[in-house]
Amino acid sequence: MTSRLLLEYDGTEFGGWARQPGRRTVQEDVERALCTVLHEDAVALTVAGRTDAGVHAWAQVCSYAHEAVDPLSLNALLPPDVAVLDCNPMPDGFDARRDARSRTYCYRVLHRRARSVWLGRRALWHARALDVGALQACAAAxxxxxxxxxxTPAGxxxxxLERHVHAARWSRDGDVVEFWITADTFLRHMNRVLVGTMLEVATGRRSPEAFTALLAGRPRAEAGATAPAHGLALASVGYAA
Structure with missing residues (x-):
């Protein structure tokens, strides 16, 4: 018996998805709630995309070997920064990570002079000029x-280290500039380093050609800074129809 969970969470107070000693994690909170509802000593979750500390999720997918449960029962036990959106039975053998065909992430940049109270924990504040056309050229590459x-970090x-990117684009909606990327899988910190490096292009510190050259396996030291985690969210996970 296999079930599928759909989750959303604000990653601000979490040390990431995966269990780790001495840190609060999404996996630990959700598994604890599942154990209570299912009256089990242990329930192991398999996750589609392991998010780092501070990274959010709008539609994280997990699987576990047990019956499906009512999301309301789980949410009654979970803290305010993580919620179960859905829980469904799946064919035996379904694996949220192995069966995923793609993952889509969104990185948000708040581009205006004043910081935001509401977006402060969910978008990178950037007050200087940005060349959005240069960002779009980088995404196309x-x-x-x-x-x-x-x-990705050295070592x-x-x-x-090769990845296939299905789609990538920058778009603007008012003061918010968003980077959307869909790929088969991602390397650790990959999206955040991409954003940090593309912002260097958009502020004139690096040329689009220099950015494109990095895609030929250049060393980590040649790319830009790692953008802060709080602007990034796992937006969706794709599976075969």
């Missing part, structure tokens, strides 16, 4: 298969 060595545990 990401589509396809590339070596993203420059966009990473990943053995395969």
């Amino acid at each position: 990401l589509v396809g298969t590339h070596d993203f060595t420059a966009f 990473t545990s990943h053995t395969r």
Whole structure:
């Protein structure tokens, strides 16, 4: 018996998705609630996308080997910054991570002179001029298969550093500029380093051509800074129809 959970959470107060000693994590909070509802000593969750400390999720997907439960029962036990949106039975063997075909992330930049009370924990505040056209050119260069060595920490545990990007774009809605990217999988910190480097292009500190050259497996030291975690959210996970 296998079930699928759909979650959303504000990552601000979490040390990330995965359990780790001495830190509050999303996995630990949700597994604890599941154990209570299911009257089990342990329930193990498999997650589609392991988010880092401070990263949010609008539609995280998890699977576990037990019956489906009422989301309201779980939400009654969960803290205000994490919520179960849905819970459904799935065919035996469904695996939220292995069966996922794509993940989509969104990074938000608040582009205005004044900071925001409401978006302060969910968007990077950037008060200086931005060349949105340059951002869009960088995003267009990401589509396809590339070596993203420059966009993940040196000494990473990943053995395969190529990723296939299905779609990438920047868009603007009022004061908020958003970077949307869909890929098969992502390297650690990949989206945040991409954003940090593209912002260098958009502020004239790096050329679009220099950004594109990084996609040929250049070393991490040649890319830009890692953008703060609070602007990033896992937006959706794609599965075969």
